[in-house]
Amino acid sequence: KKISHSTFKILFNLNDHANYSITKESKLKRLINFAKMLI
Numbered sequence: 001k002k003i004s005h006s007t008f009k010i011l012f013n014l015n016d017h018a019n020y021s022i023t024k025e026s027k028l029k030r031l032i033n034f035a036k037m038l039i
Helices: 027-038
Strands: none
Touching: none
């Protein structure tokens, strides 16, 4: 099972101190939801 950020090459800068706040209105949230529909 692939996840959206690997399938669509959505870049995340992950480290021990990473903290992502994705709002309902953000472009990233819409992109992830679109990717979930396709998968």
